[in-house]
Every structure is written in C-alpha cells, then in structure tokens.
Amino acid sequence: MRLTDTHCHLYFNKFDDDREEMLGRAIEAGVTKMLVPGITRETSLAAVQLADAHPEVFAAIGVHPTDALTWTEDTPAYLRNLAKPTPSSKDFSPSLAENGRLKSSLHGKSKVVAIGEIGLDYYWDAAPHELQQDILRAQLALAEELDLPVILHLREKDDALNGPCAEDLLSLLGEWVSKLRSRAHPLTSRVGVLHSFSGSAETAQKAIDLGFMLGVTGPVTFKNAHQRREVVASIPLEHLLIETDAPFLAPVPKRGRRNEPAYVAYVAEKVAEIHAKTPAEVAEITSANAARLFSW
Numbered sequence: 001m002r003l004t005d006t007h008c009h010l011y012f013n014k015f016d017d018d019r020e021e022m023l024g025r026a027i028e029a030g031v032t033k034m035l036v037p038g039i040t041r042e043t044s045l046a047a048v049q050l051a052d053a054h055p056e057v058f059a060a061i062g063v064h065p066t067d068a069l070t071w072t073e074d075t076p077a078y079l080r081n082l083a084k085p086t087p088s089s090k091d092f093s094p095s096l097a098e099n100g101r102l103k104s105s106l107h108g109k110s111k112v113v114a115i116g117e118i119g120l121d122y123y124w125d126a127a128p129h130e131l132q133q134d135i136l137r138a139q140l141a142l143a144e145e146l147d148l149p150v151i152l153h154l155r156e157k158d159d160a161l162n163g164p165c166a167e168d169l170l171s172l173l174g175e176w177v178s179k180l181r182s183r184a185h186p187l188t189s190r191v192g193v194l195h196s197f198s199g200s201a202e203t204a205q206k207a208i209d210l211g212f213m214l215g216v217t218g219p220v221t222f223k224n225a226h227q228r229r230e231v232v233a234s235i236p237l238e239h240l241l242i243e244t245d246a247p248f249l250a251p252v253p254k255r256g257r258r259n260e261p262a263y264v265a266y267v268a269e270k271v272a273e274i275h276a277k278t279p280a281e282v283a284e285i286t287s288a289n290a291a292r293l294f295s296w
C-alpha cells in the first residue's frame, strides 16, 4: 500500500519527543511521502529543514491567514529564497553541499513543492478580511512566478457549510486561474488543493471546475459527519487527496489524541468505504493524484 499524507505540520513541538519514531511509524504504515506546509516564515523554514533531512518529507512554504499580521513587505523575498533549488552561487561551496541543508537541492530540484498553507479564515478572524485577501493575492502571484501549486485553507464563520469565506476564496481563485489560463501558464493543469475541505458539494464542484483538488481529513471518520461523507461521495476519486493535518484532527479510532501521518490510513479506509473501493485502491489513486499535483 502506497499512502501519501499531503498535509502534516511535523515541526510543532508536540513531535519534539518522538519525531524520528513518529516518522518510522508512518513509513511502517505505508506512507511513502509526507508534505509539511508552513504557516509563518519560521515554520516554513522548519518545513524546508525537515524536508532536507528526510527523503520522504516535502515542504510547502507560506503565511497562513490566521498569521496574516506577521506579513511584511519583505516576506515574498524571504519565501522566494526558501524555494530556491540551489543556494546563490556565491554561497555555494562543496563543503556546504555536504551537509544536510543542501542535500536535496544538489539534484537541481527543490523539495519545496507548493505555496501553502495560505487562504482565508473567517472563523478565528485573526486579521481583517481585506488584509487576508491581500496576502493571499501576493502569495498566488508568488506561486505563479515560482510555478508551484497552492495549498489552501478555508474556514467559515461558525464553521458554516457555506458562506462569505468560500465566496471570497472562489472569486479570488477564479480570477487567478483565468489569468493563468489566458497565459497558458504550465500551472493551469495543477493549480492546487483546498485542504481539509469542509464546505458544500457545490463549492467542491466549483473548485474542481477551476482545476483544484479537495483534501480529506480525519473528521470524515467522525460518527456524526454524515454531511461531510456525502460531500466526499460527490467528489470523483481523481480529485481527492488524503491528509492528516497532524497534530490536529485525529481520525477515529484515535480521535482526541495527537494526530500523526501513520493515521492517514484511517482516512483512506473511510474514503474507500464511501467510494466502494479497497483502501489499497484509494491509497494508490490519491498518491497518484498527489504525485501529479506536486510533481514529485
């Protein structure tokens, strides 16, 4: 079974005591790739360092909407630099190349495979909506420039199924995708994913029409999550990714505990049940989807 956890925050201190063992359990469970998205500058750097140190780990870099107030004028330059496949030539030396930080880049391909986690959050309302939208636009522009897909966070006020957050996000994404299409930008065929999707089937369909995938997390296994399972049932498997969002959102039977990438297997099992497939088929299809999207 080849599983992929397309969203896990492995730099949090909840993993400080057993990070290596946790990664070992993931590999044991069949997880062959894990994608770690940053939420700030610091955690984006931490994601890149984890990716450099572990062959199964890849990184996404970006500023989360709940951290929008940390955004400064030089943040794009900082992120652009993190995404570079090789260090600037003046810094480059064979001795530097031998240590971990530069290992992955020696093959000429960065392990930064996406811009994220970015998006809009009207639940915590940690920053004015206009500011959230501005930094989202700036990061979409960066994704276009660096030819990287985006990992999007979307959360409505009161966790509603539908509302202004989805409306604003879809309209921003719609503008971005039509610009990409009009320029025949290579990213058009792999624009990104709406991660831990909790919206309506209509929102899912609109996102699919723009070329986005939808990420499924642990709550799909929760006893009362009938609506979420209906939405997942409405989405063809070739548009789905599975993820843990570790350390958050642990699936049944680990609900309430710290989540970790090995548990993505429970998400695969539930999606298999919903789509009348075997877990191995779901693991294979969603891993292939991830490989197409993140081009790894």
Ligand SMILES: [Zn+2]
Pocket: 007, 009, 037, 117, 245
């Ligand atoms: Zn996340």
